């Protein structure tokens with residue numbers, strides 16, 4: 001009886017839950033999804049940006065050198081020292097009142113030393129043939145690596161015509177395997193950044209970007225009150241100079257000094273003992289320091305409401321999102337993109353990641369390890385048996401394409417800086 005009652009009691013909830021999830025599925029919307037299957041080229045426009053300078057890189061449609069499924073292809077940068085720009089259009093989206101999910105997978109098959117792996121969402125009308133570093137965008141998201149100092153996930157939001165970088169540090173993956181990057185923006189102006197379906201950062205648009213002027217500011221009119229005592233220590237008024245303190249001489253004649261036996265008063269003048277520092281002398285007298293009983297702490301101006309702050313309830317809204325784009329500078333090519341999603345459904349994004357990256361990641365890792373082993377074997381085969389250790393090291397460096405020419409290196413850095421300036 002009891003258990004039957006319990007089931008009866010639970011059933012309506014259960015039905016309600018099923019209904020609720022059906023509604024959720026029904027209302028889930030995918031704005032754009034690209035798995036790079038046959039026909040992808042009809043959806044994407046390769047930009048002419050940097051073409052006249054011969055600096056526009058070609059994309060390779062491939063599953064990569066190592067993968068978890070040789071039939072699952074993406075697009076990969078295939079030329080070094082090149083700019084890349086490609087974009088796809090989708091029906092205009094306004095995310096007001098909706099969750100916005102922006103997700104893609106990226107793999108750096110080259111050991112990326114300096115270059116981006118991020119994507120952009122663009123709004124309004126974009127001439128896709130001219131899409132490039134200067135084209136305004138709404139959201140830029142994804143990994144960026146340069147040297148040892150830059151290994152971060154960018155999350156740049158454009159608000160009122162200005163690009164704002166996230167103020168929190170989010171570290172990106174730096175290995176040569178596929179990773180899924182997800183940016184979720186919610187109508188309550190909160191966000192989540194995930195890598196491989198694991199949350200890496202979360203917070204509010206209000207606190208983690210400087211989109212709006214601060215809510216509170218220090219009162220510019222406030223002045224420190226005259227009687228505000230901010231001295232932590234004072235001289236002890238009770239401490240009195242001992243009598244005769246000032247009479248103690250700094251130096252005294254050396255009591256141990258003796259007139260040398262061969263001293264000739266007539267020739268050498270009258271002998272005087274040399275002076276030495278007086279051990280009794282303690283320097284000028286100073287009053288002892290004590291804690292100031294009237295100390296009020298450091299004075300701080302009170303915070304007031306910032307007259308320039310005007311809340312924007314639509315802070316998270318991008319009213320006419322219409323394109324996804326990849327715009328990169330790559331010193332060394334080999335970055336591969338796949339499974340791009342723009343949607344309003346977090347669960348759908350999670351499932352997509354699991355069905356693609358999640359299913360393939362172990363096989364991809366195994367394939368990568370095998371490729372590495374093969375490379376090592378070939379390198380040791382190429383090495384003459386009697387070569388000394390130094391030669392061996394040089395060969396490995398050459399095989400990996402390391403730079404040895406310092407001029408080339410500084411050019412890289414300059415070009416990278418240029419590319420960064422264009423952000």
Ligand SMILES: *[C@@H]1O[C@H](CO)[C@@H](O)[C@H](O)[C@H]1NC(C)=O
Pocket residue numbers: 060061062063064065078
């Ligand atoms: C494209 O990628 C495949 C797999 O890594 C590679 O074998 C091929 O040489 C690449 N093609 C170009 C044009 O880079």
Ligand SMILES: *[C@@H]1O[C@H](CO)[C@@H](O)[C@H](O)[C@H]1NC(C)=O
Pocket residue numbers: 160211212213
């Ligand atoms: C938007 O930008 C303009 C021009 O830079 C500025 O005057 C205005 O205060 C900005 N508005 C907001 C809400 O930030």
